[in-house]
Amino acid sequence: MPEPAVPVPADPRLAARFTEDLLDGCRVLAKDYGYRPAQFERMVREHGGVEAARLLLRGAGTAGGFTVLWEKNQLGRSSEATMLRTEYADLFTPDELLLARRRLEEHGFDVDAHLRSVAEQG
Numbered sequence: 001m002p003e004p005a006v007p008v009p010a011d012p013r014l015a016a017r018f019t020e021d022l023l024d025g026c027r028v029l030a031k032d033y034g035y036r037p038a039q040f041e042r043m044v045r046e047h048g049g050v051e052a053a054r055l056l057l058r059g060a061g062t063a064g065g066f067t068v069l070w071e072k073n074q075l076g077r078s079s080e081a082t083m084l085r086t087e088y089a090d091l092f093t094p095d096e097l098l099l100a101r102r103r104l105e106e107h108g109f110d111v112d113a114h115l116r117s118v119a120e121q122g
Contacts, residue, residue, distance in 0.1 A: 010050050010091050018088050019049030025077040033072055037065040040079075050091050053079040057099050066103075075109040076118075084111060085118055 022044050030036040043052040056066075056079055069075050080100035083092055092100075104111050 014088065015048060015050045015091060018053075018082065018091060019044060021082055021088075022049045022052070022079060025082070029069075029074065029077060033074065035068055035072065037068070040065045049079070049082075053083055053092070053100075054096065056080075057096055057103075066107075070107050070109075075104055075107060076114050078104070080104050081109070081111070081114060084115060086115070 023041065026037055026041045026044075040052070040056075043055065046052075047055065066075075066078055066080075069078050075081055080103050082088060083100045084097060084104075089097060101111050
């Protein structure tokens with residue numbers, strides 16, 4: 001995927017909420033599923049959630065944590081699924097959002113059903 005010519009400027013408060021949502025997901029995975037994505041958590045704390053999500057998207061294939069989430073039927077807790085939530089979409093370029101959607105759909109994840117579910121809970 002080509003790099004965007006101009007990165008999307010991130011609203012600092014929105015970016016902080018995105019980061020916190022990713023870290024909350026890490027806590028839920030540890031508590032409910034016995035899976036602690038330590039490397040991902042470290043990356044989020046070091047780079048912030050937005051940049052961590054971008055770094056993961058640029059990687060070839062999927063990260064090990066993505067595979068674990070897929071195996072546990074928890075792709076809704078992935079950074080890709082979180083990026084696609086309506087409230088966070090402005091933090092990313094259309095190409096980044098398309099790549100996130102494709103990655104999820106390639107693993108059998110129903111993105112639209114997930115986004116409807118999130119909207120109903122919100």
